[in-house]
Amino acid sequence: MRHARRESRIFTTARATLPLLAAFAALTAASPAHADEVSPTGKGIVGGALLGAEIVTIPMALANVQSGVAYGVGAGLGAAAGGVGGYFVEQNVDDGRVPVYMLAGGLALVIPAVVMVLNATTYKPVDGVREDRAPSGPPADPGTVGGSVVIGAPPAGSPPPAPATTPAAPATPPAAAPATPPTSLLDWSRPSLRLGLPVPEVKPVYSLAEQKRLGVASAGTEVRMPLVRVAF
Structure with a gap:
């Protein structure tokens, strides 16, 4: 699955770069009557920047460098140096086709450079890594502390596990008799005071x-209304 993703990523990058090359070919394909009218301005700088970045990143990919930061720094420095060199080429040559050739070469190496960099920086599985397998050791003994339940008959010659002793339940204290509700307005029985x-x-x-x-x-009769009750 990882190899398929890597190949899909490489092919996607290649398909995205091919239209750029086709557009460049359509713009630079001039008729012989207008071949001398090609302006070299800017083409040497862009072509030199591309070539400078590719000259740095392609050897790094061949050396199997996997750090993306290293490719970024190297490509940036190479592009800067190549752009400066392309500027001086534009200023010092009389033939305007030289900067155009530099630009064409830089665009032609874009796809190989990108493919090689992606191939070098993509994750690669480590050799010798195996999938987790079920343990092949003997099953745990259910009669010991920390053991687990084993389905099946016990091995021959093994003594039956000792029955687990159940600790005696503590004696349940007798339930306390429910307190009688107070029959007076204030009922004071140590240590509580109730209404x-x-x-x-x-x-x-x-x-x-x-x-x-x-x-x-x-x-006659009398009516008694208890207000205070005190128990000592």
Whole structure:
């Protein structure tokens, strides 16, 4: 899959560069009657810059340099030096076809240089790398700490694993009796103070036993409303 991606990347770059070469060929293909009218201005600089960058990057790709930064720095320095050289070529030659040839040569080497640089900087698998395989060792013993469950019959001659002892559950303390709701407005039982709803109580002033003991008749009824209850 990685090799297919690398080849696709190289072919895409080549297809993108071919229209540039075709356009240059269409512009520079002049008829013999107008061959002397070709202007060398700018062509030597561009051609020299291309040739300078390619002269640096192609040997680096042949040397299998994989650093993209090295290619960037080398191509930049080579293009600068080639552009300066192309400028002086334009100024010192009388034949205007020399800068045109420099530009044609620089464009012709664009595709080989790009393909070689991409081929050198593309990821390459390391030799000797293998895929992860399932462990071939014996299965873990389920009777030991950290062991796992093994499906199948145990090997012959191995003692059965000791049954695991279950620790005794701690005795459950008896549930505490639910606290009775307070029957007075304030109910203070150490160490808590509670508020409650007073429950009125209607009863005779003297009970039957008190009436017989005291020899008095019934004196009516009374209403009791508990407000404060204190327990020590």
